[in-house]
Amino acid sequence: MNYGSKTTFMGFDTDKRRLPLFKRIVLYAYDKDNGEIFGRTPSSWAQVGIFYTGLYLSLIAMFGVVLWVFFQTLDPRTPTRQLEHSLIGTNPGLGFRPMSNETHSTLIHINSKSVEDYSVWMDRLVQFLDVYKKPGLTPGRGQNIATCNYNQPPGKGKVCDVDVKAFDTCTEEQRFNFHRQGPCIFLKLNKIYGWNPIFYDDPNDLPHDMPKDLKERIKQITNPEELRTVWVSCEGETVSDKELIGPMSYWPIPGFPGYFFPFENSEGYLSPLVAIHFERPAKSIVINVLCKAWAKNIIHKKNGINRGSVHFELMMD
Helix, strand or coil, X not given: CCCCCCECCCCCECCHHHCCHHHHHHHHHCECCCCEECCECHHHHHHHHHHHHHHHHHHHHHHHHHHHHHHHCCXXXXXXXXXXXXXXXXXXXXXXXXXXXXXXXCEEEECCCCHHHHHHHHHHHHHHHHHXXXXXXXXXXXXXXXXXXXXXXXXXXXXXXXXXXXXXXXXXXXXXXXXXXXXXXXXXXXXXXXXXXXXXXXXXXXXXXCCHHHHHHHHCCCCHHHHCEEEEEEEECCHHHHHHHXXXXXXXCCEEEXXXXXXXXXXXXXXXXXXXXECCCXXXXXXXXXXXXXXXXXXXXXXCEECCEEXXXXXXX
């Protein structure tokens, strides 16, 4: 080896730079003259490996400690940010079932003359209601289930049962009335941790835009405790829809009982449901339906956006 030659930044002296490219690549991969592999001796590679192994192990350990400290500040059942301090806010919305499998579609199109067609919608509702019928499907739901009513709210550590038999004609045994062209649609109020409804519990102080039939229902209530309800109403969205939608009935009542609130993420808790029976909707035409939840702290429209409500289209053949 020529010790007087000048070494380049790639580790080759000037003599080696005159070699063909292929030989230079081979020589860079392994230089037998000085025992270098890719420009470093085995001992040098060992030092680099030990350094980076220690560095990354230290980083992983630091990240693990920070993550552990972070999780110590969280409660698995209680969110850190609640109500107006959370992204969800304080205005719960409504959800409906069954839903179409098509993304962003809110159309419920049921062909009552085709068992194959309406069975698809039935299966979606059956699957949705399974958690209400089979306690084992909900973690923690079992011994803590209580039978509640307005005069008997749930005790500490208990959650109220939702009796699917109370839906009357809107049951799996009745095929949810899909085959009779009078479908049942289920509504649920979206859960917001710690939210307490402010009830319309004064029959003489009801909002002017609340449907007349719901007002009359509220005014007929004699038990003051039953007024502690988040009321629900559905109607056609336009004038023509109101004429096409036909009569409706609500099961078990037109609202969500107050003893289900507030939601505190208790084990086994399930949201209350309301089944809407559309008894005689117009056939072979799309009907726009708007359902609203009624409480003093539920806002239905803000900045031109519908809130505290749900829209879907219903079409029966």
